[in-house]
Amino acid sequence: MKFLVALVTSLIFSAVAVALPVNxxxxxxxxxxxxxxxxxxxxxxxxxQSGNFKKAAELVDKKVAPHFDFMRMTRxxxxxxxxxxxxxxxxxxxxxxxxLLVRTYSKALTEYKNQIVDVKPLALKAADTDVKVRSEIKQxxxxxxxxxxxxxxxxxxxxxxxxxxxxxxxxxNYRESFANEVRSSGxxxxxxxxxAKNKSDDTVAVKK
Amino acid sequence: xxxxFVHMKISVLLLLTALLTTGCASSAGGNKDPLEGFNxxxxxxxxxxxxxxxxxxxxxxxxxLPTPVRKGVTNFFGNxxxxxxxxxxxxxxxxxxxxxxxxxxxVNSTLGLLGVFDVASNMGIEKHEEDFGQTFGRWGADSGAFxxxxxxxxxxxxxxxxxxxxxxxxxxxxxxxxxxxxTMAGVRLVNDRANLLPADKVIAEAxxxxxxxxxxxxLQRRRSLIYDGNAPREAESE
Numbered sequence: 001m002k003f004l005v006a007l008v009t010s011l012i013f014s015a016v017a018v019a020l021p022v023n024x025x026x027x028x029x030x031x032x033x034x035x036x037x038x039x040x041x042x043x044x045x046x047x048x049q050s051g052n053f054k055k056a057a058e059l060v061d062k063k064v065a066p067h068f069d070f071m072r073m074t075r076x077x078x079x080x081x082x083x084x085x086x087x088x089x090x091x092x093x094x095x096x097x098x099x100l101l102v103r104t105y106s107k108a109l110t111e112y113k114n115q116i117v118d119v120k121p122l123a124l125k126a127a128d129t130d131v132k133v134r135s136e137i138k139q140x141x142x143x144x145x146x147x148x149x150x151x152x153x154x155x156x157x158x159x160x161x162x163x164x165x166x167x168x169x170x171x172x173n174y175r176e177s178f179a180n181e182v183r184s185s186g187x188x189x190x191x192x193x194x195x196a197k198n199k200s201d202d203t204v205a206v207k208k
Numbered sequence: 209x210x211x212x213f214v215h216m217k218i219s220v221l222l223l224l225t226a227l228l229t230t231g232c233a234s235s236a237g238g239n240k241d242p243l244e245g246f247n248x249x250x251x252x253x254x255x256x257x258x259x260x261x262x263x264x265x266x267x268x269x270x271x272x273l274p275t276p277v278r279k280g281v282t283n284f285f286g287n288x289x290x291x292x293x294x295x296x297x298x299x300x301x302x303x304x305x306x307x308x309x310x311x312x313x314x315v316n317s318t319l320g321l322l323g324v325f326d327v328a329s330n331m332g333i334e335k336h337e338e339d340f341g342q343t344f345g346r347w348g349a350d351s352g353a354f355x356x357x358x359x360x361x362x363x364x365x366x367x368x369x370x371x372x373x374x375x376x377x378x379x380x381x382x383x384x385x386x387x388x389x390x391t392m393a394g395v396r397l398v399n400d401r402a403n404l405l406p407a408d409k410v411i412a413e414a415x416x417x418x419x420x421x422x423x424x425x426x427l428q429r430r431r432s433l434i435y436d437g438n439a440p441r442e443a444e445s446e
Contacts, residue, residue, distance in 0.1 A: 100414070104413045107409055111407075112406055143334070143335045143336055167428060167432020167437060168429050168432070169428060170414075172442070173428065174416070174421075175424075176420055176424050177416050177417050177421065180420075181416075193416060194416075197416055
């Protein structure tokens with residue numbers, strides 16, 4: 001079950017993707033600056049350290065979310081079912097998916113603290129518009145956890161559209177369950193499920 | 209002397225592997241989870257065992273032991289695991305990785321005081337994650353259907369076969385003194401589980417359906433491991 005540790009340890013660092021006045025910053029520099037900023041804030045914040053979920057969520061909303069392309073993430077997670085949704089539904093879906101991801105990252109931030117992250121330099125070419133930034137979370141006694149960010153350039157700024165934690169995409173991991181939901185109860189069914197999930201108390205019965 | 213307990217575990221796994229490979233080795237095309245009904249039942253069973261026994265024990269362990277002690281325990285068992293991680297790397301033809309793993313064992317068993325301190329990592333000798341399932345994958349074995357193994361959790365048919373060898377070659381299983389062996393196996397299990405406690409909460413936050421979330425994460429993870437972290441990106445089919 002090591003992969004679960006990997007999966008979760010790194011959810012944090014997805015939290016790490018980027019705010020700051022960073023227009024024009026190269027993708028690797030961007031990831032680096034956000035990583036260290038978020039980690040430093042968490043380190044200094046006793047409330048987040050002791051598990052204040054709401055405060056962690058505010059941090060993620062402010063520092064991380066602006067650098068994510070949630071519309072694209074939602075499209076990726078829905079795969080071919082995306083086209084079944086009309087423009088309004090797509091917007092609602094992207095909103096709900098954003099909430100779900102932000103909540104997940106925030107939970108990870110309160111559960112895992114004091115991590116050391118090492119962002120690998122990227123050989124960026126001028127024509128690149130779609131890149132992968134690699135990083136690693138160091139841990140003693142276990143293999144470093146690989147954390148890769150996929151970024152796309154739009155209007156001169158880079159936005160994250162996928163994160164792979166130890167080779168697991170946090171976005172496409174939903175594809176199967178989203179598709180099942182759409183097949184059995186349609187786009188509106190999926191929206192309902194997401195809304196219900198997001199409204200549930202964050203202390204949902206934690207099994208296992 | 210190996211116990212009959214180890215033998216029992218192995219024969220159960222062998223039986224399961226045989227059933228799986230004869231019954232449904234072909235995970236035909238679209239459906240990667242043809243055993244979903246069976247799997248969900250075993251998943252619920254494992255979950256129940258965890259909730260009633262393992263998790264409460266691990267929570268107590270986590271509460272009582274200070275972090276440095278737990279880290280030492282993790283390092284100690286990680287050092288034992290490095291032996292077969294190295295052998296698997298060698299079996300996959302990754303000679304320098306394998307040599308590194310065995311070098312880690314040499315360094316950590318001595319300078320690291322029987323593995324309690326991970327000196328090798330500080331020296332820059334990287335730890336890897338390998339097992340027989342990955343070795344079979346490297347050799348070209350198809351993963352086969354996803355399957356949840358009682359007590360062991362998510363696997364594929366190929367990884368279940370690998371698990372048989374992982375268990376059969378587990379150095380802890382070869383400790384002669386029975387109480388010592390059982391204590392070691394018990395502590396390792398509880399320590400591993402304790403390391404996963406924070407993961408529980410995050411997964412509960414993330415998953416719409418825990419079974420499929422864990423299944424898909426497992427399958428992605430195994431694919432990535434076989435490519436040593438450089439798996440080609442799957443088609444987006446947008």
